[in-house]
Amino acid sequence: MTALVAPVAPAPVALDVRKIDPAERPAMVFAAFGLLQSGQSLELASERPLKALRTAFESDQPGRFAWVELEQGPAVWRAAITRVQAGRGHGGGSGCCGGCGGA
Numbered sequence: 001m002t003a004l005v006a007p008v009a010p011a012p013v014a015l016d017v018r019k020i021d022p023a024e025r026p027a028m029v030f031a032a033f034g035l036l037q038s039g040q041s042l043e044l045a046s047e048r049p050l051k052a053l054r055t056a057f058e059s060d061q062p063g064r065f066a067w068v069e070l071e072q073g074p075a076v077w078r079a080a081i082t083r084v085q086a087g088r089g090h091g092g093g094s095g096c097c098g099g100c101g102g103a
Contacts, residue, residue, distance in 0.1 A: 009039045009040065009041075010036075010037045010039060010040035011040070012040065012041040012042070012043045012080065013032060013035075013036065013040065013041070013042050013043065014043045014045070015028070015029065015032050015042055015043070015044050015045070016044075016045040017029065017044065017045065017046050018045060018046060018047045018076075025046075025053075026053065026056060029042070029044060029053060029081075030056075030060070033057075033061070033065070033081060033083065036082075036083040037083065038083055038084065038085055039082065039083065039084070040082065040083055041080045041081060041082040041083075042080070042081045042082075042083075043070070043078065043079075043080050044078065044079050044080075044081060045076055045077070045078050046076070046077045046078075047075070047076060047077070048077065049072075049073065049077050050069075050077050050079050054067055054079070057081065063084075064083065064084060064085075065081050065082060065083060065084060066081075066082040066084055067079055067080075067081055067082075068080045068082070
């Protein structure tokens with residue numbers, strides 16, 4: 001008898017941008033995201049809200065990521081940005097995961 005084993009998601013990558021020049025942050029975050037494997041997450045920490053960055057992801061990476069807010073201030077804002085196959089985004093872009101059956 002063969003046991004079924006669920007696939008293990010790659011370990012998340014932590015990126016704390018609080019000590020990085022704000023002008024350099026977006027390029028650094030997008031570069032780190034570009035290195036992720038499908039299913040892997042980038043756990044981002046910032047001292048300010050991440051709304052503008054999420055908007056940039058929605059514009060530049062539609063359907064290629066899922067975004068989960070982990071912490072929303074006031075001292076730190078954290079989010080997990082997970083790379084997904086194009087068209088598989090859920091809650092993080094225009095992609096459809098198919099989970100609702102189109103409802």
